Amino acid sequence: xxxxxxxxxxxxxxxxxxxxxxxxxxxxxxxxxxxxxxxxxxxxxxxxxxxxxxxxxxxxxxxxxxxxxxxxxxxxxxxxxxxxxxxxxxxxxxxxxxxxxxxxxxxxxxxxxxxxxxxx
Amino acid sequence: xxxxxxxxxxxxxxxxxxxxxxxxxxxxxxxxxxxxxxxxxxxxxxxxxxxxxxxxxxxxxxxxxxxxxxxxxxxxxxxxxxxxxxxxxxxxxxxxxxxxxxxxxxxxxxxxxxxxxxxxxxxxxxxxxxxxxxxxxxxxxxxxxxxxxxxxxxxxxxxxxxxxxxxxxxxxxxxxxxxxxxxxxxxxxxxxxxxxxxxxxxxxxxxxxxxxxxxxxxxxxxxxxxxxxxxxxxxxxxxxxxxxxxxxxxxxxxxxxxxxxxxxxxxxxxxxxxxxxxxxxxxxxxxxxxxxxxxxxxxxxxxxxxxxxxxxxxxxxxxxxxxxxxxxxxxxxxxxxxxxxxxxxxxxxxxxxxxxxxxxxxxxxxxxxxxxxxxxxxxxxxxxxxxxxxxxxxxxxxxxxxxxxxxxxxxxxxxxxxxxxxxxxxxxxxxxxxxxxxxxxxxxxxxxxxxxxxxxxxxxxxxxxxxxxxxxxxxxxxxxxxxxxxxxxxxxxxxxxxxxxxxxxxxxxxxxxxxxxxxxxxxxxxxxxxxxxxxxxxxxxxxxxxxxxxxxxxxxxxxxxxxxxxxxxxxxxxxxxxxxxxxxxxxxxxxxxxxxxxxxxxxxxxxxxxxxxxxxxxxxxxxxxxxxxxxxxxxxxxxxxxxxxxxxxxxxxxxxxxxxxxxxxxxxxxxxxxxxxxxxxxxxxxxxxxxxxxx
Numbered sequence: 047x048x049x050x051x052x053x054x055x056x057x058x059x060x061x062x063x064x065x066x067x068x069x070x071x072x073x074x075x076x077x078x079x080x081x082x083x084x085x086x087x088x089x090x091x092x093x094x095x096x097x098x099x100x101x102x103x104x105x106x107x108x109x110x111x112x113x114x115x116x117x118x119x120x121x122x123x124x125x126x127x128x129x130x131x132x133x134x135x136x137x138x139x140x141x142x143x144x145x146x147x148x149x150x151x152x153x154x155x156x157x158x159x160x161x162x163x164x165x166x
Numbered sequence: 167x168x169x170x171x172x173x174x175x176x177x178x179x180x181x182x183x184x185x186x187x188x189x190x191x192x193x194x195x196x197x198x199x200x201x202x203x204x205x206x207x208x209x210x211x212x213x214x215x216x217x218x219x220x221x222x223x224x225x226x227x228x229x230x231x232x233x234x235x236x237x238x239x240x241x242x243x244x245x246x247x248x249x250x251x252x253x254x255x256x257x258x259x260x261x262x263x264x265x266x267x268x269x270x271x272x273x274x275x276x277x278x279x280x281x282x283x284x285x286x287x288x289x290x291x292x293x294x295x296x297x298x299x300x301x302x303x304x305x306x307x308x309x310x311x312x313x314x315x316x317x318x319x320x321x322x323x324x325x326x327x328x329x330x331x332x333x334x335x336x337x338x339x340x341x342x343x344x345x346x347x348x349x350x351x352x353x354x355x356x357x358x359x360x361x362x363x364x365x366x367x368x369x370x371x372x373x374x375x376x377x378x379x380x381x382x383x384x385x386x387x388x389x390x391x392x393x394x395x396x397x398x399x400x401x402x403x404x405x406x407x408x409x410x411x412x413x414x415x416x417x418x419x420x421x422x423x424x425x426x427x428x429x430x431x432x433x434x435x436x437x438x439x440x441x442x443x444x445x446x447x448x449x450x451x452x453x454x455x456x457x458x459x460x461x462x463x464x465x466x467x468x469x470x471x472x473x474x475x476x477x478x479x480x481x482x483x484x485x486x487x488x489x490x491x492x493x494x495x496x497x498x499x500x501x502x503x504x505x506x507x508x509x510x511x512x513x514x515x516x517x518x519x520x521x522x523x524x525x526x527x528x529x530x531x532x533x534x535x536x537x538x539x540x541x542x543x544x545x546x547x548x549x550x551x552x553x554x555x556x557x558x559x560x561x562x563x564x565x566x567x568x569x570x571x572x573x574x575x576x577x578x579x580x581x582x583x584x585x586x587x588x589x590x591x592x593x594x595x596x597x598x599x600x601x602x603x604x605x606x607x608x609x610x611x612x613x614x615x616x617x618x619x620x621x622x623x624x625x626x627x628x629x630x631x632x633x634x635x636x637x638x639x640x641x642x643x644x645x646x647x648x649x650x651x652x653x654x655x656x657x658x659x660x661x662x663x664x665x666x667x668x669x670x671x672x673x674x675x676x677x678x679x680x681x682x683x684x685x686x687x688x689x690x691x692x693x694x695x696x697x698x699x700x701x702x703x704x705x706x707x708x709x710x711x712x713x714x715x716x717x718x719x720x721x722x723x724x725x726x727x728x729x730x731x732x733x734x735x736x737x738x739x740x741x742x743x744x745x746x747x748x749x750x751x752x753x754x755x756x757x758x759x760x761x762x763x764x765x766x767x768x769x770x771x772x773x774x775x776x777x778x779x780x781x782x783x784x785x786x787x788x789x790x791x792x793x794x795x796x797x798x799x800x801x802x803x804x805x806x807x808x809x810x811x812x813x814x815x816x817x818x819x820x821x822x823x824x825x826x827x828x829x830x831x832x833x834x835x836x837x838x839x840x841x842x843x844x845x846x847x848x849x850x851x852x853x854x855x856x857x858x859x860x861x
Contacts, residue, residue, distance in 0.1 A: 056218065058178035058223070124334055140397070
């Protein structure tokens, strides 16, 4: 099963995302900020990254930019969790190389549908 | 797949309350005019997380409210809006409302919608004033509708930019998704495909002409292309039966699926399995007791748990070593046995200490409320006050954290209200306009000391005495030391504020403050100098589960007297003892008459060795401001004892506060000093006795 790196500084969101994905059989790796996620991504490959945007240490957009620079993440789908209120964030994310976004608030089914869509 | 979202609620509430604390302290530190962007960012982030979580977990009212706060913070963060004192105050008040909303929601209660509405209006007012938010106008894609409104489908021309796949978007995926909406015919345009020699395998060269039939809304198609709208040229036009599709006419028969299928998104092949899968890094923070009722839980720094686990490991090793030795014990091993036992003892003691550490929380849990309190009150009173806090990391027992809050609030309020003068008054007295209140916490000799110090006007000795005489608390001709006069403020119903203010209440507090502190096994003292300031020093035991005790013997029984309550131990002589009418047996200790409590009588010990006063010892103890002499056979020694509750194991017995198990396995009872003094039936305090004597 595909492996997914979930990144969020909010424990409740991270738990929800991880629980949902694990329940669907994915192998989920969790990280609580961008820097930590980048460290994990460098040591092991993942098939998909789902990251929150606003985080301490390294935000999600920087993480996406950094990941895209790594050869093994050139084509990996990188999704950001964002809120409706920030169209400029989407723009910045896209410029950094984000594949797409999941708009908060979302429910587990929406999350799973998007993940299935991206992972094919 | 249905997932019960309720299972994440507690975590959401916990982190949201943490977020609120971050917002509050951040806002308090914020300097209007020149705010630190990183600081605003951290406040914004907290609001943002609360909003995201509350939306996701279905608390829409919280999400809506936080959204307005977030918008304001966002504008401040981007520099589109000045950070004004007014805006900060409104945000602080909003944090309070948000806290109420979260608390109510976590308790399945309702928060007053009017209050929320009013606060939201305040935020909107701030948002409406000043530099307006730059509206991001969404480009309005003019949609051509079919004249006959009998649209049969959509004609889509999709031309990915060469770099599209490098965002992880696979054109084929999008086409497949379109296919899932309805009947799709696909034509691939190979025109831009380069010869193999110039071909860049990571780029996209194809474009597609798509006809999608069915009752499909434009939004459904927009959704599919949402992620890539900037990474491709896209035209979406309705197909109307009467007219031909406006864009590119499909002349040739649709080709079979593109042969030139570019394998997109190569999954990273080298997957190094077994990489470290650290679980989410729980910051080693400890959480204040859950706001919403329920069981009292504690979040413990992971390092403390690690130490404990390590210790258990050591203990297991020692245990197995000893049991191996026990299997075939030979007297020659006696030396090793001793070593092993010594090791066991050391590990047990270390383990006891580290288990105790788990109950310890940094005093910052209590201190954290003060910046806000000082900010709000000083604004209200028109005083300029700086709060300095040191030693926030000092660790105290969890119960102390829970119980010391209210007394501290009371003392700080007093300092602000009665201590620090108005700015003009301060200037006139040659002091800086801004007053200072200090909160310090530190360890000293097995105690925790908390100091509340201000540089205000100090306690007015004469005024205090005058009031006390007026209220009949002391005789009019009493001669008291400064310290004794200061102690008067702890008497019930004593207030010197000329007008009762809503800040420090009505003088019902100080006696309660002292009682609360005493209940924690602590004490409070006052130092003050007219015109210079006052300080209140609270001394608390390090932990409530362990007590420093003095063991005393009465007959064959051993009792524990809490060391903090002991003043001294003396041998009484005949000439020191008096019988006072209605007061029973007393003895004169320096200029003071103290009641004698014959413990063997109260506790019913029949085999006491000392029946006459000159045969035993008097332990002079103090509790709740009163003193007495406890008559015992002998002093044994001092030791730390672990307090076991009597109520939990038996029932409450007056005069006893608990029990402990001594080294030899026997049970010793711990004396409740204030209770014993009350039992001695002496209502008058040592202090007023002193007054009576001087009078």
